[in-house]
Amino acid sequence: MRYELYYWPGIQGRGEYVRLALEEAGADYVDVARGAHGTAAMMKMMEAKTTPPFAPPFLKAGKLVIGQTANILFYLGSRHGLAPKTEAGRLWLHQLQLTVTDFVLEVHDTHHPLGPSLYYEDQKAAAKKRTDEFWSERVPKYLGYFERLLEDNGGNYVTGRRLTYIDLSTFQLVEGLRYAFPRRMKAFERKIPGLVDLRDRVAARPNITAYLASDRRIAFNEDGIFSGTTRRWTGKGMSFRDGPIGPDPESRDSGSAPKGASRNDSVFFYSFINSRRYQAS
């Protein structure tokens, strides 16, 4: 069976957690919205009468359509050896992935604190405050938690001796924070040596190494802010007003279109979830 992944083309976003799992598993899949008419097909699925997803990403697995990133990973994990076999182990792993979900939402809020429908440029001051608090309180809290889990079980993988999808997700968190906040993250990394080491070991896995070097890993493209693909997207709140950041496609409803990303370490991380470039370590 070939899986069909539906997610906004041109960005890593939440879809990336699913891609990493599919790639590590060596699963057969197609990234539908990156193909011709793919975005239209995605929008159509969201208008279905039965089990319409609220937002991308979602995965079509045979007749099944599964939405919500953590839910997709829960499904894939048990089928591809990326989760424990016991119910208790799977629930624990899922719980950790939902904590990653919470963290990603907080990352998101550093640049859209006044809401996902307003432009970044209209909420810069609020974004600055939120970002300061994010780095002083939230990053230490969340990453400290995962670092402690690694330590407490001997440092191999987050849940023990075997790699699971949560390890792929923490890899992506480290990558995203490095990209979006290079200076802050560089200073912070000494506090999370276990996670940094895990990031390196994940990057060195053959399937992941091959993926990161491939064009399946979406690259950031600073010249591609207004691509033809972007212009085709429609939805409430969409606009082509100038400015680095438009309404946020990662707003869990995705009624609006991405406008590309610029980079500003002090207030911002749009690229964390919208990164188009993979930065080799």
Place this chain on the structure above:
Amino acid sequence: MRYELYYWPGIQGRGEYVRLALEEAGADYVDVARGAHGTAAMMKMMEAKTTPPFAPPFLKAGKLVIGQTANILFYLGSRHGLAPKTEAGRLWLHQLQLTVTDFVLEVHDTHHPLGPSLYYEDQKAAAKKRTDEFWSERVPKYLGYFERLLEDNGGNYVTGRRLTYIDLSTFQLVEGLRYAFPRRMKAFERKIPGLVDLRDRVAARPNITAYLASDRRIAFNEDGIFSGTTRRWTGKGMSFRDGPIGPDPESRDSGSAPKGASRNDSVFFYSFINSRRYQAS
């Protein structure tokens, strides 16, 4: 087996989605942190070496400790007839609950847009903007989605002909919005007749009716802002500075303590997740 629910005493919060499921199921459970030394017991569980929850609520079921509200409901649903029997049905239901989770986070952000560690009084202007956007864009998007699901399957329950935990959760959303934003919600309810009707049918179920009338349903208490229980809580960001709202106990880490809630329809909803009073319809 008697379940042990661990959640901040004195507030409904995210624990309420779990309580509603336990009550509808007629399950045997104890709300641990509401008892003597309960909060200390809860904090101790979060410091465990194995599978420590990141934040309340969490449920102890025999030897299993399960965190994250949606994960707990996933576990309970299949054991107590509050979820479909098929894997596809359970994944769909869980997906919907995770969409409720997203919505509850957006509710949260209407009053703490600059971050969960700052005081509400220090972010009033931002909260006003976020609240306006919440009601113009986000509430219609989310509740419209659930209303459409109800319509498309004939209007009985969100996922079909049988009640599941998602129906209990949408009940709580309607209740919370009514409490926190009485004027805005009153105007909005004509757009979601199906959800309002479902709310009434849930409230009329014998186990739910009995629960809502009992003292197990935590009541809002405007005189109880600084209760003895609250003062015992410790954690980073905790403070007893005067003012209606302190750092938010619902910030997914819960390192800080609630300070009670006041009510202000225009900017605010703290009570939605921290409500201490059940308002009979």
